[in-house]
Amino acid sequence: MDENQSILELQVDQSASRSLSDAARWARFLSIVGFVGMGLLILCLLLARAAISTALTQFAPTMAVDESYGIVVAIVVIMVAIVGALMYLLFRGATLIKRGIETKNQETFNNGLSSLRIYFSIYGVFAIVGVIANLIVLF
Amino acid sequence: MEQNQNYEDNSLFSLSIDETAKNHLRSLATWSMVIVISALIGYVLTIIKALQTKPQVVQSEGFGTSFATGGGFGGAIFGIVIGLLVNYFLFQFANHTKRGINGMNQADLDSGFYNLKIYFAIIGVLFIIVLVIAFLVILVFGLSAR
Numbered sequence: 001m002d003e004n005q006s007i008l009e010l011q012v013d014q015s016a017s018r019s020l021s022d023a024a025r026w027a028r029f030l031s032i033v034g035f036v037g038m039g040l041l042i043l044c045l046l047l048a049r050a051a052i053s054t055a056l057t058q059f060a061p062t063m064a065v066d067e068s069y070g071i072v073v074a075i076v077v078i079m080v081a082i083v084g085a086l087m088y089l090l091f092r093g094a095t096l097i098k099r100g101i102e103t104k105n106q107e108t109f110n111n112g113l114s115s116l117r118i119y120f121s122i123y124g125v126f127a128i129v130g131v132i133a134n135l136i137v138l139f
Numbered sequence: 140m141e142q143n144q145n146y147e148d149n150s151l152f153s154l155s156i157d158e159t160a161k162n163h164l165r166s167l168a169t170w171s172m173v174i175v176i177s178a179l180i181g182y183v184l185t186i187i188k189a190l191q192t193k194p195q196v197v198q199s200e201g202f203g204t205s206f207a208t209g210g211g212f213g214g215a216i217f218g219i220v221i222g223l224l225v226n227y228f229l230f231q232f233a234n235h236t237k238r239g240i241n242g243m244n245q246a247d248l249d250s251g252f253y254n255l256k257i258y259f260a261i262i263g264v265l266f267i268i269v270l271v272i273a274f275l276v277i278l279v280f281g282l283s284a285r
Contacts, residue, residue, distance in 0.1 A: 010156035010240065010248055017154070019252040026259035033266055101154065109154050113163035120170040127177035134184045 012109070017101045024094040024101075024112075031091035038080045038087070045076055082126075089119035156248065161240050168240075168251075171233035175226045182219045189215040221265065228258040 012020065045052070049069065056068035093115035100109025156164070189212045231254040239248030 010161075010243060010245055012154035012156065013245065013249065015249045016252045019249065019256045023252065023256040023259045026256070026263040029263050030259065030266060033270070104154055106154055106157065106160075110157070110159045110163065113160055113167070117163045117166045117170070120167050120174065124170040124173040124177070127174045127181075131177045131180045131184070134181060138184055138188060 021098055021101055024098040027090050027094035031087040034083060034087035038084055041076060042080060086119060086122055089115050093119055164236055164240055168233040168237040171229050175230045178222055178226045182222060185215050185219060225261050228254045232258060
């Protein structure tokens with residue numbers, strides 16, 4: 001029975017492992033670029049404080065400089081936290097899938113798939129939210 | 140302990156798509172489909188928005204020239220074409236993976252993973268192109284500012 005099951009069982013064969021390893025390499029690259037991008041965004045926010053404050057006072061003259069800058073910082077921090085979490089899940093998923101294939105470790109491979117699943121589910125939720133927001137704006 | 144023993148036994152041969160992996164892949168495929176459908180709805184809304192925004196012709200005073208602003212229909216179409224290309228591979232991944240798991244078909248599963256690779260590769264190449272363009276823009280502005 002077990003033998004029959006192993007013959008019929010789906011495998012991560014050579015073709016699948018090659019595709020998954022390449023996918024993991026690209027996913028890791030994307031997540032690293034994402035981390036660097038978020039870092040640069042925070043750096044720009046800190047370095048260009050004066051310029052941002054000036055632009056904001058022209059855009060919304062009734063607001064205090066510190067108040068408007070604080071709102072921008074809060075929005076950016078929330079955005080960085082969300083994107084950072086997504087990039088972490090993508091990086092973890094890619095790393096574990098690649099390691100799982102290299103070491104032929106089922107548990108590591110499954111953990112990698114789990115991280116990638118969470119990444120796609122969060123991405124999916126944001127996609128739905130984006131569509132709803134677009135619909136609200138349009139109608 | 141028994142589970143670890145099973146993993147070690149499996150690792151002697153090759154990785155298998157066990158029940159846990161199947162569940163993860165099914166969920167991955169479902170969410171991928173949600174992303175693709177949301178993207179398609181988003182593209183339709185973008186086209187509607189672009190069509191609603193009428194281009195305004197701005198007369199440039201004294202020079203007898205005019206140019207169109209607003210609309211950005213060309214840009215929207217360009218974005219949609221790239222989006223469709225990316226999402227096509229995500230759709231193929233979801234479709235083949237689900238079919239491969241449900242029908243226990245190795246070829247479909249392999250094809251699904253191949254499409255996932257193409258999906259990430261296209262996004263990666265697009266990222267590289269955007270980074271190069273951003274770098275060139277910064278370089279040009281930096282040099283012109285001197």
